[in-house]
Amino acid sequence: MRLKAEQLGTHLSRRELAPLYLVSGDETLLAQEVADAIRAEACLQGFTEREILHAEGSFDWNTVLTEANSLSLFADKKIIEIRMPGGKPGEKGSKVLLEYTGKPTDDTLLLIITPKLDAAAMRSKWIKAIESHGVLIQTWPVPPDQLPGWIGKRLQQAGIRADRQAVEILADRVEGNLLAAIQEIEKLKLLLPDGEVDGQTMSTVVADSARFNVFTLADKALEGDPQAVCRTLRGLRDEGAEPTIILWALTRELRTLIRAAEALENGDHLDWVLKNLGIWEKRKPLVKQTLRRLKLTRLKQMLRLAAGIDRAIKGMRIADPWDDLTILLLMFCGTPTLKPGSLRLALSFPD
The missing domain is CATH 1.20.272.10 (Zinc Finger, Delta Prime; domain 3)
Known part of the structure; x- marks a missing residue:
């Protein structure tokens, strides 16, 4: 299955977790939020242990199978999180992932996090296997024309009521950097106890030399x-x-x-x-x-x-x-x- 990031909430609300998830994308904030949402739902469903594996350099891919088959002393269910900065598992890793997807275990959730995958990777057998047995979620940068809407929604979630001019000023200020936008919104939460901001106030806040x-x-x-x-x-x-x-x-x-x-x-x-x-x-x-x-x-x-x-x-x-x-x-x-x-x-x- 392939989902958009904005579809994940509906998927998780069904309380039926897939056995494995692949989250990819170069937009760090969005990928992190997707992974956090998966972990949070998994925790609610009893996956209270988390094993983080870094698949780079001389990483032994057999560790994945070993961890999946090992019993935990502290929890009945666990998350195996594979962070793959190179985006490609190589021949050995592909074989292990194909083997795992063929017989996933009920007490283990596999979460793979990678940067943006290229076209060749998207055509690979291990990706196809994940799509067949799990969920693939790709995160994408927010286009410039959609950034004001994205910022407006985040301001609303933070309890801040902003007019159109204020939103556009902030969008122009962060220049597409979503992490910077979130940081500015967190700052606004501290500076605006009444939770309201207009264009003039936003302009003052983001340009204030002391701040x-x-x-x-x-x-x-x-x-x-x-x-x-x-x-x-x-x-x-x-x-x-x-x-x-x-x-x-x-x-x-x-x-x-x-x-x-x-x-x-x-x-x-x-x-x-x-x-x-x-x-x-x-x-x-x-x-x-x-x-x-x-x-x-x-x-x-x-x-x-x-x-x-x-x-x-x-x-x-x-x-x-x-x-x-x-x-x-x-x-x-x-x-x-x-x-x-x-x-x-x-x-x-x-x-």
């Missing part, structure tokens, strides 16, 4: 430039920027870095990890540089500090959020600030 400099601040932190981050943070404070917006931008970077660091510890390839996380090409060097500077343990300490800053902003902890933001930014730069013991003390607050 834009928040993202510049995050980049300076990833570059590891302590003087620049302190200077930029001071400028943002003088311009009246809200610490909530700054914390949101830094926390977003932290969560991405933690996910990348965890994947690296599991032996994943860095370039694949960054692509899967939707890191823009021009920002990949910054992220790689930061991951070399900060280890996973340190990143998790920083996320804990970010949570403490959030409590301080909300009045749930006695501390100056701006001082703590300075500490967090210096930690991004690799500058010695707080040791783990001191960090625990700094974040302590009365119940």
Whole structure:
């Protein structure tokens, strides 16, 4: 079976999962959302264990059959997720996939994720077998003429009421980058508590220099430039920027870095990890540089500090959020600030 991404919801609502799914496409956000929806439905149906396999380099394709036939100690059903960055399984992989599709097991769901498949791959036997026994979903970039409609729908889902002019301004601002559009919508949710935006407000928000400099601040932190981050943070404070917006931008970077660091510890390839996380090409060097500077343990300490800053902003902890933001930014730069013991003390607050 072949489905469009927008048809998946109806398919999943029938509560009859196919034994295998192939999700392909170069639009990272859409492919990720499709895979997330499949995983969520599978979890509801008892597929509570997930095994991730990276089919690249010297990958042993027999591992797929071994995992499919092995009993789990923790769950009755499991998802075997094959991430195939090359888009082609090769001769050995094709044989394994053909064998699996011929006799899938009831307690295993196979989810394959690939970039956009070329014409030759679409004619291959393993693709035909997946179409016959499972579901193939291809994701495609949103055409420019359809982008305003896509953005309008996402704004509505986020609880934001926007007029036509506001939607068109945002569409022009992101220039087809769906991840950027989602980031702007998340920012709007923080900036517009009443959930309404017109063209003038949208133009102000996306062009506001103080808001834009928040993202510049995050980049300076990833570059590891302590003087620049302190200077930029001071400028943002003088311009009246809200610490909530700054914390949101830094926390977003932290969560991405933690996910990348965890994947690296599991032996994943860095370039694949960054692509899967939707890191823009021009920002990949910054992220790689930061991951070399900060280890996973340190990143998790920083996320804990970010949570403490959030409590301080909300009045749930006695501390100056701006001082703590300075500490967090210096930690991004690799500058010695707080040791783990001191960090625990700094974040302590009365119940």
